[in-house]
Amino acid sequence: MNFNDKPDRSWSKAYKWQRYKGTDILPMWIADTEFRCAEPILKALHQRVEEGIFGYTLPDHDTDAIEAVVAWCQRQYNWKIDPSWLVWTPGVVPAFNVAIKAYCQAGDTIIVQTPSYPPILAAPAINKLNRICVETVAVDGRWTLDFDALEDAAADPKTSLFIMCNPMNPLGTVLNQHELDRIATICRKHNVMLCSDEIHCDLILDNVPHLPAGAHPALAEYSVTLMAASKTFNVAGLGTSFAIIPNEKLRLAFNHAARGILPWVTATGLAATNAAFRYCDEWHQQELAYLKDNRDYLVSEINKIEGLKAFSPAATFLMWVDASGLRVNDTQAWCEAKGVGPSAGRDFGDKDFFRLNFGCAREYLVEAIKRLQGRKN
Numbered sequence: 001m002n003f004n005d006k007p008d009r010s011w012s013k014a015y016k017w018q019r020y021k022g023t024d025i026l027p028m029w030i031a032d033t034e035f036r037c038a039e040p041i042l043k044a045l046h047q048r049v050e051e052g053i054f055g056y057t058l059p060d061h062d063t064d065a066i067e068a069v070v071a072w073c074q075r076q077y078n079w080k081i082d083p084s085w086l087v088w089t090p091g092v093v094p095a096f097n098v099a100i101k102a103y104c105q106a107g108d109t110i111i112v113q114t115p116s117y118p119p120i121l122a123a124p125a126i127n128k129l130n131r132i133c134v135e136t137v138a139v140d141g142r143w144t145l146d147f148d149a150l151e152d153a154a155a156d157p158k159t160s161l162f163i164m165c166n167p168m169n170p171l172g173t174v175l176n177q178h179e180l181d182r183i184a185t186i187c188r189k190h191n192v193m194l195c196s197d198e199i200h201c202d203l204i205l206d207n208v209p210h211l212p213a214g215a216h217p218a219l220a221e222y223s224v225t226l227m228a229a230s231k232t233f234n235v236a237g238l239g240t241s242f243a244i245i246p247n248e249k250l251r252l253a254f255n256h257a258a259r260g261i262l263p264w265v266t267a268t269g270l271a272a273t274n275a276a277f278r279y280c281d282e283w284h285q286q287e288l289a290y291l292k293d294n295r296d297y298l299v300s301e302i303n304k305i306e307g308l309k310a311f312s313p314a315a316t317f318l319m320w321v322d323a324s325g326l327r328v329n330d331t332q333a334w335c336e337a338k339g340v341g342p343s344a345g346r347d348f349g350d351k352d353f354f355r356l357n358f359g360c361a362r363e364y365l366v367e368a369i370k371r372l373q374g375r376k377n
């Protein structure tokens with residue numbers, strides 16, 4: 001696999017490229033990568049297409065895909081999950097919205113972290129519930145939760161759910177054992193359920209483990225863990241993810257809330273997930289090495305640009321860039337005027353930042369840096 005490739009994605013109507021179509025702006029926003037899928041995934045999809053029939057497939061009958069997820073969790077996180085804990089969902093965003101419907105009552109308050117992935121910020125209002133934002137703090141060169149604020153938010157008797165994101169998007173932080181212990185203690189003390197969006201958990205760039213919420217002994221019975229092959233293996237357009245819900249009552253409530261709303265995941269999504277988790281280890285390792293180099297290059301170059309600074313994200317292919325030093329009103333417009341199209345920080349909860357996607361050929365990053373520096377050539 002050549003991660004240096006720059007595939008033309010215009011034919012597939014890729015959203016990332018459609019947004020800036022007809023402009024000279026380099027798209028570095030939405031969270032998919034420019035990496036062509038690993039061959040075993042493409043082979044599995046070709047095979048599925050060759051079958052020529054796309055009738056109903058009940059995800060529970062796809063024992064291959066289920067076993068692949070079970071084996072993946074064991075291998076990646078040393079987490080032994082029972083196949084019955086798995087609930088397939090056609091996306092992580094619908095999954096955390098279903099979790100809200102399943103576990104919250106009218107008048108409840110939901111905790112979210114800021115900054116955060118915009119659909120997480122939006123979910124409480126979509127479900128006509130209150131939202132309380134817990135801010136992020138910078139400690140020793142990385143972003144983490146303000147745990148005192150988390151405790152205060154959880155202590156509100158109306159608070160029933162915390163939608164967490166780990167690894168954090170857009171911050172790139174991977175929660176460590178101590179942090180997860182603190183979250184577990186706070187959530188249990190105040191009887192707050194945890195819905196943990198872990199969609200980026202297979203994109204760990206530093207030598208740190210990913211600790212799934214559901215694998216934590218104090219959280220297993222009180223949490224929903226959301227994962228997918230989608231970000232890591234670049235199959236987000238196939239709309240397939242899964243929730244891991246060890247507690248039977250919570251699982252039934254989740255399935256009940258999903259009735260009539262969530263469709264089954266697609267046959268192609270199941271085939272891709274199965275192939276990704278079974279046959280793509282080498283591709284995955286190469287991808288991580290490439291992303292790590294990209295990250296190191298980008299963080300070093302960003303920090304050389306006057307007015308910009310960023311921490312090195314321990315995970316994801318996303319970098320949260322502090323542009324407050326530019327002293328401009330609209331950091332997004334500033335970037336776009338220079339020919340770079342990041343995700344706007346205001347959508348994540350901080351207008352003085354922007355988020356750069358470095359899941360692309362290095363050449364694109366070099367070009368982006370050149371443009372942000374304001375060099376003509």
Ligand SMILES: Cc1ncc(COP(=O)(O)O)c(C=O)c1O
Binds near residue numbers: 090094117197228240
């Ligand atoms: C934290 C997070 N959750 C969920 C999603 C999207 O999930 P899905 O496409 O499976 O709904 C993204 C995509 O960027 C994300 O970053």
